[in-house]
Amino acid sequence: MAGFIGSHLAERLIQMGRHVVGVDDFDDYYIRATKERNLLTLRRDGRFKFVEADLAASDLSHLIITNCRLFHLAAQPGVRGSWGPQFDRYVRNNLLATQRILEACLRSPPSRIVYASSSSIYGDQPPGPCPENANPNPLSPYGMTKLAGEHLVRTYSKGYGLPAVALRFFTVFGPRQRPDMAFNRFIQAIRTHRPLTLFGDGRQTRDFTYVDDIVSGIVAAAEEEVAGETFNLGGGSPATVLDVLKLLEKLSGRSVEIEAHPPGVGEPRATWADTTRARTRLHYRPNVSLAEGLRRQWEWQSTEPLAS
Numbered sequence: 001m002a003g004f005i006g007s008h009l010a011e012r013l014i015q016m017g018r019h020v021v022g023v024d025d026f027d028d029y030y031i032r033a034t035k036e037r038n039l040l041t042l043r044r045d046g047r048f049k050f051v052e053a054d055l056a057a058s059d060l061s062h063l064i065i066t067n068c069r070l071f072h073l074a075a076q077p078g079v080r081g082s083w084g085p086q087f088d089r090y091v092r093n094n095l096l097a098t099q100r101i102l103e104a105c106l107r108s109p110p111s112r113i114v115y116a117s118s119s120s121i122y123g124d125q126p127p128g129p130c131p132e133n134a135n136p137n138p139l140s141p142y143g144m145t146k147l148a149g150e151h152l153v154r155t156y157s158k159g160y161g162l163p164a165v166a167l168r169f170f171t172v173f174g175p176r177q178r179p180d181m182a183f184n185r186f187i188q189a190i191r192t193h194r195p196l197t198l199f200g201d202g203r204q205t206r207d208f209t210y211v212d213d214i215v216s217g218i219v220a221a222a223e224e225e226v227a228g229e230t231f232n233l234g235g236g237s238p239a240t241v242l243d244v245l246k247l248l249e250k251l252s253g254r255s256v257e258i259e260a261h262p263p264g265v266g267e268p269r270a271t272w273a274d275t276t277r278a279r280t281r282l283h284y285r286p287n288v289s290l291a292e293g294l295r296r297q298w299e300w301q302s303t304e305p306l307a308s
């Protein structure tokens, strides 16, 4: 809840007049100060309660109330870091934590569980928009754990009738984007007049999705009659990384210097969400363009402390 998407979701729920209990353990994947800043507005609101707890270890029984709406976004994200010695973090935070939440839900069943999954479960797919019934083909240990998390949620739903929904987010961007994500790193490099690190030739495409649009989809998944279903949440207009760099050159008024690296292992060449199902069942309508969303992220990062 103190992370990138979770903090935006909590703010939206508060704006809607809900009471929110946010749980986070301030995992050190990125610095606590950034996550504390994400919580600043929320902590000032009497309807928000924050609990610092590790979902993979703490007693969760007092955190889950019967008939609450439970949004499970806590995870160890990142494709590159999921290879090698950190794999245990992915298993712990993406699988064990999910299993413990589901067990706690059996004692006090929520009226809805929304599980944050990822486009990473698809890997490489035939060209064109990818529907939810495509064959999952994760290319990284991260994608594998997110898919396993989905399966775990479905297993508990089938076994015990828990009303769960899985949402597959496609590359999310906007203010508070995680510091390891490409737009954040690019903007940071431009602000500090350093070359920016580019993995691959820049022609890989991503279905970039603005964070407020993702939040609208998450909220709808908790409100509509869609228990048991799975949805893609994408921005709808894929762009290449080179397109993004051009937009950043325009925003910054500078030309970017690129430090080229080989493509990251486990990164698909293209992602593109077929959002027909979300449009029909969740009335999902992404409406912030890449250019406008990038402008908002640029503005936000201009007020953030520069990382060294």
Ligand SMILES: NC(=O)c1ccc[n+]([C@@H]2O[C@H](COP(=O)([O-])OP(=O)(O)OC[C@H]3O[C@@H](n4cnc5c(N)ncnc54)[C@H](O)[C@@H]3O)[C@@H](O)[C@H]2O)c1
Residues within 6 Å of the ligand: 001, 002, 003, 004, 005, 006, 023, 024, 025, 026, 027, 028, 029, 035, 053, 054, 055, 056, 072, 073, 074, 075, 076, 077, 092, 093, 097, 116, 117, 118, 119, 146, 168, 169, 170, 171, 172, 173, 178
């Ligand atoms: N950002 C994206 O583009 C994207 C794309 C697809 C899916 N997702 C999924 O969306 C969710 C949110 O992603 P994000 O980008 O906001 O990441 P984030 O890292 O900013 O937020 C995740 C939060 O979970 C917390 N956390 C991790 N393990 C925990 C544990 N054991 N107990 C308590 N808290 C724990 C972290 O401290 C962090 O604040 C994740 O499930 C991620 O897999 C994100």
